[in-house]
Amino acid sequence: MDWAVTTHERLTLWEKLRLWTGCGLCIGLFWPLGRLILARADPMAALTLAGRADLFTSWLSVSALMAVAGGVGAVTLGGRRTYSGLLTAAVGLAALNLRFGTVQQFLAAVGVDPVARRSVFAGLIGETILWSAAMSVALVTESLVVRWLGLGRTPPLPEVSQAKSARSAGQTPGWAVGLLATGIAAVVAVVVLSQTLARTDVAWVARKQVYFALGLSFFLASLAASQVLPHVAGFWHLLAPTVVSLPTSSWAWREPVTRIQYYEAIPELPRNWLVRALPVEYLSMGVIGSILGVWIGGRLAATRRAGAAA
Secondary structure, three states: OOOOOOOOOOOOHHHHHHHHHHHHHHHHHHHHHHHHHHOOOOOOOEOOOOOOOOHHHHHHHHHHHHHHHHHHHHHHHOOOOOOHHHHHHHHHHHHHHOOOEOHHHHHHHHOOOHHHHHHHHHHHHHHHHHHHHHHHHHHHHHHHHHHHHOOOOOOOOHHHHHHHHHHHOOOOOOHHHHHHHHHHHHHHHHHHHHHHOOOOOOOOOOHHHHHHHHHHHHHHHHHHHHHHOOOOOHHHHHHHHHHHHHHHHHHHHHOOOOOOOOOOOOOOOOOOHHHHOOHHHHHHHHHHHHHHHHHHHHHHHHHHHHHHHO
């Protein structure tokens, strides 16, 4: 599958139902098996890989689930839309996270000791990379399944043919423009998150609000970046959740204690608003929002080009 080309043709009702079915299958896959694989002694513990004695084995198990989910998404949609396998895998991971505790339970277990908090958040930096790698497994699996099963080999749409011709002629944007698109998406996401992730700096973490804020922020971020740089491959927009999550853990590592009086001794409170979401939440809901933004943004750009040609 060519990740630089995303088919923007409107999905039929039957194809949408197949995509929803794929998401449901992945939820059914992650809900019992993911919990069985990653369960801790504390039933309310947050879904994290950092600090686990079986870190490598747990990551391999999660990656295997992501690979299966990526293949399910590719098959259910028949290769009609790029990143469908990654989308179903991210949906399954987001559903799995609902069976674990929030960042409040995670922080309560750490306590208020600054040294302990620095150590934990330093581990979350590496965890962001691990979750990103698991997402990459789903993306690669989707590509292999589409290629092996010959999915999406119908006569190409005009927009696909034009994109491939432009790439062959060296007219597609390079990696520098791609990184610019990632930067634009990351900045827009942070701005929206700052207004939606929490009511106040000391409010309790509301998981539904966190999920909504992450999905909305990265959806708008990807949509905005695709309109500013319409010829950039959607892959660059999908890097935004990782780009935002990494500095988040770094910031929490450097500033482990809140400056607000009376709240310093409450371990469950995040020390800044960006730390209200764990890396797994940034990567799962962020990728879901980014993919939807890429799809809709590409559809809008294709509609404009069709109108201009007419």
